[in-house]
Amino acid sequence: MxxxxxxxxxxxxxxxxxxxxxxxxxxxxxxxxxxxxxxxxxxxxxxxxxxxxxxxxxxxxxxxxxxxxxxxxxxxxxxxxxxxxxxxxxxxxxxxxxxxxxxxxxxxxxxxxxxxxxxxxxxxxxxxxxxxxxxxxxxxxxxxxxxMGERVAHLVTGRMLDFIEFGDDFALVKTIAPDAVTTVPLRESRVRTRYGVTVVGIKRPGEGFTHATAETVIAPGDVLIVTGRIRAVEAFAELD
The missing domain is CATH 3.40.50.720 (NAD(P)-binding Rossmann-like Domain)
Structure with a gap:
């Protein structure tokens, strides 16, 4: 620690x-x-x-x-x-x-x-x-x-791999993709409309991070970089 x-x-x-x-x-x-x-x-x-x-x-x-x-x-x-x-x-x-x-x-x-x-x-x-x-x-x-206390609390209590707060109630989070948004393109999963967050990057096992687009299909186990209001990204990271 x-x-x-x-x-x-x-x-x-x-x-x-x-x-x-x-x-x-x-x-x-x-x-x-x-x-x-x-x-x-x-x-x-x-x-x-x-x-x-x-x-x-x-x-x-x-x-x-x-x-x-x-x-x-x-x-x-x-x-x-x-x-x-x-x-x-x-x-x-x-x-x-x-x-x-x-x-x-x-x-x-x-x-x-x-x-x-x-x-x-x-x-x-x-x-x-x-x-x-x-x-x-x-x-x-x-x-x-x-x-540091806030960041560690977020990492300990959820599925977040990293948490960075930028002020004005805004944060950037690295998290494992929840099943609720996998297997379909981001355009169809309507992440921004449903959850109030934006997926800006994606990393698949064994690959580097790439920018996410509306046509990106998220697979189970993918790591996502997500931005949005703190409560929104917290709730998104807790989705099943």
């Missing part, structure tokens, strides 16, 4: 890093707090070609990351002077990767806002923590433990 949760953390970091993947943006980002989440995010941003400044108060952590990131620094960013010395105010993006120390998280977010960093992401350990950061003016919140 520990390895699985680590994989989910890495996936969430990749998803967050993908938010930055615009080649026209300033490719510099400061990641403040190099715990598991911060390290995963910083490594993924580096893989995508970003110029990453990694900051932590622990010299040992910074030493371990010094060969993996563009720049590293030992600093206490609850002190606005430390941010000024590092030039973080000149960055267009910053991520507060500190979650467990709520006071430090809030102080650092406040300092970044006062430094007028245009885009700020912050890890939150609870909904309340996220609400406080949002009220301060932080634009983007990440609740990795909460999101």
């Amino acid at each position: 520990g390895n699985y949760l680590q994989a989910l953390r890495r996936r969430r970091a990749r998803q967050l890093a993908a938010q930055y993947a615009d080649p026209h943006r300033d490719q510099r980002v400061a990641v403040i707090g190099l715990g598991r989440f911060g390290r995963s995010l910083a490594a993924e941003l580096m893989r995508r070609g970003w110029d990453v400044l990694g900051v932590d108060v622990d010299p040992a952590v910074v030493r371990r990351m010094s060969g993996d990131l563009t720049h590293t620094a030992v600093a206490d960013c609850t002190d606005p002077g430390a941010l000024r010395q590092l030039g973080v105010g000149e960055f267009t993006s910053a991520v507060v990767g500190i979650g467990t120390d709520m006071e430090a998280s809030i102080l650092i977010a406040t300092n970044l806002l006062e430094a007028r960093v245009p885009t700020i992401w912050a890890k939150a350990v609870s909904r309340q923590h996220g609400q406080i950061l949002e009220r301060l003016g932080v634009q983007h919140m990440v609740l990795p433990e909460h999101e």
Whole structure:
């Protein structure tokens, strides 16, 4: 289970890093707090070609990351002077990767806002923590433990093989095809009309994923990629 949760953390970091993947943006980002989440995010941003400044108060952590990131620094960013010395105010993006120390998280977010960093992401350990950061003016919140809990709950309680929520009550699900939609073309099974979901991809045993069309005939045992409202995809994945 520990390895699985680590994989989910890495996936969430990749998803967050993908938010930055615009080649026209300033490719510099400061990641403040190099715990598991911060390290995963910083490594993924580096893989995508970003110029990453990694900051932590622990010299040992910074030493371990010094060969993996563009720049590293030992600093206490609850002190606005430390941010000024590092030039973080000149960055267009910053991520507060500190979650467990709520006071430090809030102080650092406040300092970044006062430094007028245009885009700020912050890890939150609870909904309340996220609400406080949002009220301060932080634009983007990440609740990795909460999101992992939701995903694992979906995987444990149903036939879903994966579950990704995109916000606004929308999700993408990988699931085994229910018998109710097999042996006939998608056009005839009327999946979208009957169940409120869209089948966008299909994988047969021993083959790769392909795009689904109106003429695609789903066979028992096929794996489907389905999108729609959360309740709709949940209900679809539970069909017999």
